[in-house]
Structures are given as C-alpha cells and as structure tokens.
Amino acid sequence: MAADDLDRRLVELLGEDGRRAYTDIAGIVGVSEATVRARIQRLTSNGTLRIVALCNPLTLGHQSVRLLLGVHGVTPRNVAKSLTSLPMIGHVALTSGAHDIYLEATPRDLGQLADLLDDIRRTPGVAKIDQFVLTRLFKDYSWNGLRDQSGERAVGGSVGAAPTPPA
Numbered sequence: 001m002a003a004d005d006l007d008r009r010l011v012e013l014l015g016e017d018g019r020r021a022y023t024d025i026a027g028i029v030g031v032s033e034a035t036v037r038a039r040i041q042r043l044t045s046n047g048t049l050r051i052v053a054l055c056n057p058l059t060l061g062h063q064s065v066r067l068l069l070g071v072h073g074v075t076p077r078n079v080a081k082s083l084t085s086l087p088m089i090g091h092v093a094l095t096s097g098a099h100d101i102y103l104e105a106t107p108r109d110l111g112q113l114a115d116l117l118d119d120i121r122r123t124p125g126v127a128k129i130d131q132f133v134l135t136r137l138f139k140d141y142s143w144n145g146l147r148d149q150s151g152e153r154a155v156g157g158s159v160g161a162a163p164t165p166p167a
Contacts, residue, residue, distance in 0.1 A: 057106040068099035074125030076100035
C-alpha cells in the first residue's frame with residue numbers, strides 16, 4: 001500500500017515530536033486513535049518510518065564528519081553495504097555525480113576519526129575519500145525537505161509530509 005496524505009501528515013507530526021501521543025495526533029488529523037496507531041505500525045513495519053532521538057554530537061563533545069567516497073573496481077553498492085557495519089557511521093547513501101558514496105559519522109575525537117578513515121581505506125574498492133569536519137551544526141533534520149510537493153516527487157510519493165499549500 002502506497003503512502004497517502006494521512007501517512008505523510010503522520011510522518012510530519014512525528015517529525016516535530018516523536019513522542020507525541022497518538023490521541024493528540026488523532027485529534028489534529030481528524031481520525032481515531034486506532035487509525036493513527038495502525039497507520040504508524042504499518043509505516044514502521046514496512047520500513048517507511050523509524051522514530052529515533054536526534055542529538056547534536058558537537059554538544060556531546062564528539063566530532064561530526066561528512067565523507068564523500070570514490071569507488072574503483074567494485075560496485076559502489078557493495079562498498080556501501082560493507083561500510084554499514086562500521087559503528088561510527090550513521091548514514092550511508094549512494095550518490096550521483098563526482099562521488100559514489102556519502103557517509104555521515106560521529107567519532108569521539110580526531111584520533112577516532114583517524115581510526116575510522118583507516119577502516120574505510122581498508123575497505124576493498126574505496127579509491128578516494130573527501131572529508132568535511134563540521135565546526136558548528138545549525139540544523140540536521142534530514143527529512144524536512146519532504147514537506148513540499150517537490151520532495152514528494154523526489155521520493156515517488158512514498159513518504160513525507162502533507163504538501164504545503166502555496167502562500
């Protein structure tokens with residue numbers, strides 16, 4: 001079953017507060033609490049939605065780095081799959097353009113970052129690593145871009161929030 005406008009609205013509301021009560025959500029969207037519960041269960045079961053706590057790693061004394069990888073001799077998909085086993089890496093994505101893979105990681109310090117880079121370099125197929133250490137994080141809500149219609153098209157209408165009407 002494809003996501004519909006109600007699913008998108010549920011995702012939006014949980015994106016604002018992942019601990020919001022289902023009864024509150026039901027009142028906002030105008031359906032029963034049972035409907036909200038069933039929809040969220042379906043969205044989590046099918047992998048569309050995952051409710052997590054987000055923190056700013058810089059405020060905890062950690063580093064936050066973004067890495068762009070070039071791959072040679074192996075498919076980027078295979079390299080990406082192998083990198084998911086590294087615990088410091090929290091985000092792995094295939095990309096188009098000049099780089100093949102995008103990573104986000106949160107090493108404790110620069111020493112741990114050096115260890116992570118060594119682990120990545122030992123991964124078969126990794127040919128190049130461009131790294132960016134964040135010095136200050138102003139916003140990090142990856143899915144907020146799904147609120148408008150262009151974001152819906154970007155994900156094929158499968159997940160996101162209800163479209164924002166034009167002003």
